[in-house]
Amino acid sequence: MRSILTCLMILLAVNSFFSQKTKQLEKLLAAYDQAGKFNGTILVAEKGKIIFEKSYGYKNGPKKEKNTNNSLYRIFSTTKMFTATVILKLEEEGKLSINDKLSKYYPNFPKGDSITVANLLSHTSGIPNETGSENTVDEETFIKFISSKPLNFSPGKQWDYSNSGYYILGYIIKKASGMNYDKAIESYILKPLQMNHTGFHFNTVTDENKAFGYDFLTDHMSNEAFRFKTDHPFAAGAMYSTVEDLFKFNESFKSNTILKKATI
Template sequence: MKKLLCLGIFLGTLHPAIAQDTTAKLDSLVSAYHKLHRFNGTVLVAQQGKILLDKAYGYQRTADKTLNEPGTIFQLGSVTKQFTATVILKLEEQKKLSLQDKLSKYFPDYPKGDSITIENLLTHTSGIYNYTNNREFMQNEVTIPASREKIMGLFKDKPLNFSPGTKWDYSNSGYSMLGYIIEKAAGKPYEQVMRAYIFGPLHMDHTGFDFKNLKDSKKSTGYFNISDTSSTPAPSVDSTISYAAGAMYSTTADLYKWHQAAQQYKIISKADWERAYTPFMNHYGYGWESDSIAGKRKVSHGGGIHGYVTTIVRVPEDDVCIVVLDNAADKEVGKIGQSLLSILYKQPYTLPYERIAIQVPEATLKQYEGEYNLFPNFNIVMTVKNGMLIGQPTGQAESPLFAEKEDFFFLKIVNAQIRFTRNDNREITGLILYQNDREMPGKKIK
């Protein structure tokens, strides 16, 4: 009996040790990205009701050197969509609308509105033009409050990209329309409906919509980039612009409450949570992307808005929740979330490392000068200035490239690399851009 007791004590101490080891790996991964200026924000990782990592990295505000903390508030971007979708399902449960309702029921004069259903809007299969593809508007007008008519005017009269229900194309416009439909069906402003159905019942006390005018000491500033020597603040997008497609702000703790509510089938029925997770087309359900890990369903969604990149990843079967919130527009937040998940499931992942630049004579750099075409209407012009190779993509600012080895360069401002290609005569004929786990070849045209 004593031997069994001793064995029980030994096994009882094993689990905390395993948890500590997992936490150390999770923290090491995020810290590696942070040290390379590829992550600045907060992270929460939980499994089976236990929080394994709840930590902040980097600056909440660089101007006064205020550091992020676990309670820092971030804009979420498109993570908002799962909340909008949940309220739509709640209203259907209350028989205030149907997913098969036509858009024309709520907006009778909407072109071809009698062919677009609420479900098409939820699943990005409506064919409605995505207004955030309007570069001029996104660069110049996102800080200015806009009326429903102004936003709808950005896409309403544009032709559909395809016949509704036949293809998939991500559309923020569709989710903005869902917000307008919620207001009509519920008879209240969208934000009030969200607070009544979700934020209030779940005590998500640090979650809301008007981030631009939020007065809170824990409110973060969004940046286009943060380095050792500088930072570039991003404009604050007005909530009327991103609206039901991306206007929410929140914290890791509040989003964990959201996860717990989903685990307990709160807000909507278990059957409707299942509907939300079920992919309709292109792995997308109702506000959730659906995939798998270790043979189990993984649901997730990322978000991006001026100065912020976010992600939430969940494995409902194992009560796993990962929240990554970044206020330096770091493009690898999704990869960080996936790598954290890989640690939990003991799958392969890689730690980022610092690339070391070598000196290359200016005469050697001259051979890379020219213009390279990667996509229609997208080129990169390479020039040499002050002994540095400079790349300028179409419509973007110049960026210095640093040589790592012959014909292979990397950027510091983003995680991207370029390899120049040659023909049999050793002449430069093109390049390959490596970014976001993609290889994009380009042909030298000048």
């Protein structure tokens, strides 16, 4: 009986602790919402337990359709985490190495013998961040365009954020896996984790939970953000997801569901 009472007391204390944090989060986000400073969905978890999840603002401003916890958002550069994860998974399978030279995949790429997959992953390749939509229509066009640009610095010597590097990683995934980039992401991550509300080709999504992005949004006025006509920016930022699917992805690194502990 004493053990049961002790367990109950601990449980009540933990629940009270979470409840207090939830109230603080609620108060904070309510203030941002009332000030018109936040539009979207928040999910906060601690030790694998979701302690706060709530949505604010509109998924469709002109129609006054409010966001829900199932809202589908474009996640842009969070896509890079998925790209990096698949690259590391392919290394675990022996299909590539992060020490591979870029010249292995593109023999004519200038200084390709000095650039590694690891450099592309860590933004230390020196390849400039140039990914205009007119130059990214397909692999051949992009590689021809980006290989004509001088490196910003010698590979491995500095750091500079490069979407271009992640475009190249997307094409390397295709070469190493034998699957198109989006299909490789689905096969290695989305299906195993049952991330059923995450994917690509956002413009063609017809789900009622689809949320539009806005440069400016109030209860009375809105200005929708620019919509890419294609899946630009590809492996650097073309995905959409929900907070609950992203939570599944986050937890997979703790459970080693996709990657081994040593890899992580």
